Every structure is written in structure tokens, then in C-alpha cells.
Amino acid sequence: MSVAAIIAVAVNTDGRREIVGLHIGPSEAEPFWTSFLRSLVKRGLSGTRLVISDAHEGLKSAITRTMSGATWQRCRVHFMRNALAHVPRSQNTVVAAAIRQVFVQPDHASATTAWRHVADQLRERWPKLGKLMEDAEADVLAYMAFPARHRTKLHSTNPLERLNKEVKRRADVVGIFPNEASITRLVGAVLLEQNDDWQLQHRYMQIEGMAELDAETAPEIADNNAPHITPPPTPKAA
Incomplete structure (x- = not known):
């Protein structure tokens, strides 16, 4: 077994x-x-x-x-895989680039604002992806509340x-x-x-x-x- x-x-x-x-x-x-x-x-x-x-x-x-x-x-890496499963393969690069814009924000507040903006944009074409982002916001961005120098070690x-x-x-x-x-x-x-x-x-x-x-x-x-x-x-x- x-x-x-x-x-x-x-x-x-x-x-x-x-x-x-x-x-x-x-x-x-x-x-x-x-x-x-x-x-x-x-x-x-x-x-x-x-x-x-x-x-x-x-x-x-x-x-x-x-x-x-x-x-x-x-885990941010696993989440991205889950997110891209909701869009056609031909759109993976574009969607991934849009979501990654959230992760370059300087602080938690800015990342939250960017996340919701991206989710609203993607929801129009892919409702399931928009719902996934809405539900996962707090969990994927939790690491942003920690010191900036440690975030690369905490997000995945x-x-x-x-x-x-x-x-x-x-x-x-x-x-x-x-x-x-x-x-x-x-x-x-x-x-x-x-x-x-x-x-x-x-x-x-x-x-x-x-x-x-x-x-x-x-x-x-x-x-x-x-x-x-x-x-x-x-x-x-x-």
C-alpha cells in the first residue's frame, strides 16, 4: 500500500x-x-x-x-499552477504575468490592492479563476506581512x-x-x-x-x- x-x-x-x-x-x-x-x-x-x-x-x-x-x-508556486489550469494554455503566459505583478508590490496593502484589481480583470473572461483568486487572497499573500528581506524564503x-x-x-x-x-x-x-x-x-x-x-x-x-x-x-x- x-x-x-x-x-x-x-x-x-x-x-x-x-x-x-x-x-x-x-x-x-x-x-x-x-x-x-x-x-x-x-x-x-x-x-x-x-x-x-x-x-x-x-x-x-x-x-x-x-x-x-x-x-x-x-505555496505561491502551487497556487499559480492551480490558477493557470482555469485558462487556455495559449493564455498562460499573459495570465501568469498579470498575477506576478502582485508579487512585486512593496508591501501587503499594495499587494492586496493589486491582487483585487487583477482578479477583477480576469474574472470577466474566466469566472472560475476570479473566484479562485477571491478565495485565496489572504492565504497567498500572508507572507507579505513579514519582513521584506525574508519574503523570498516564505512564499513557497x-x-x-x-x-x-x-x-x-x-x-x-x-x-x-x-x-x-x-x-x-x-x-x-x-x-x-x-x-x-x-x-x-x-x-x-x-x-x-x-x-x-x-x-x-x-x-x-x-x-x-x-x-x-x-x-x-x-x-x-x-
Whole structure:
């Protein structure tokens, strides 16, 4: 049977990336996401400000229930693919260029104004696309409320996708696993290697930008140095 291996990557208040979770399950429905997020919180994850992902079913509501104070960023790359699916292929370049004008705006207010203007223009020819943009506005533009210097790291899941490709490459060598424990051993070993590499690299986000976060919550996050959490026991690969 096919199973999903979900990986959570976070950036702590030192600006460094960490792999904070791995969860394996038969589907990606809302109970699955809720269980995964609760396991992260139970192990000590706190001070979460933004969760970035594709538009998985039930994930947004799971975030609301389990991570107080966190907002959801819908991956901009995945959203663009969803949007272009509503227009003829011959119009993809034009529509993509129109939507991208929103993302070059200097702040959240300007981006919101531009988004609504573009949505109104596109709605005349493609009502479904207009409705999609109307519903997705807050989720796609959530990253614009964060420091400008960090926005290129916050608007999509591209960094995680690269990690997922490496995990898939290693898993494809095995093909079929005898049980979930064997999946955890292999994937866990790959993640441990990557996590160690990240600790030796330069900061993923500049620490100066962290000081620009909300003054009411940033000190609390800094005290906890989120998202450092106790890792789950992961057997070493044989």
C-alpha cells in the first residue's frame, strides 16, 4: 500500500533551518494533519508564526486548531499552477504575468490592492479563476506581512520540495519497504544528514530581520528559541 511521508522544516529565531518532524500515514486528510501538528506541539514546538504548504485538504483548519497565533501561507508556486489550469494554455503566459505583478508590490496593502484589481480583470473572461483568486487572497499573500528581506524564503515550499526529491531518490532505490519502521530508518537517516549540513551552513534568514517581527510576540519566541524541539527517536540506518 502507498503511504505518505510528511516532513516539517522550520527556521528558528537564530535564522537557521531545522528538520522538526517526520510523520507517516496512509492519507493526507485532516485527521492526519491534526495528528502530525499535535505531535510537533507536544514535543515542544512553540512560537510558530507562519506555516507554508500546498493547499492540502484540512491542513488550514488543523493549523487553526493546533497552532495558536500561526497563519497559513499557501505555496505561491502551487497556487499559480492551480490558477493557470482555469485558462487556455495559449493564455498562460499573459495570465501568469498579470498575477506576478502582485508579487512585486512593496508591501501587503499594495499587494492586496493589486491582487483585487487583477482578479477583477480576469474574472470577466474566466469566472472560475476570479473566484479562485477571491478565495485565496489572504492565504497567498500572508507572507507579505513579514519582513521584506525574508519574503523570498516564505512564499513557497520550494526549499522543502528539493529535500523531498532527495528523500524520494533514496527511497526509490529500495522500492518496497517491509514496514513503517524501515521507512523511518531510511528517511530519518536522510533527514539527519541534511539537518547536520544545515547547522554548518550560513544562516538561512538574517537574524536582523527576526527583530522586525511583531514586538509583542518576538521576545517570547526568542526566549524559547523556537522551533528547537526534542527530536523523535530515529534509528540509525544499517
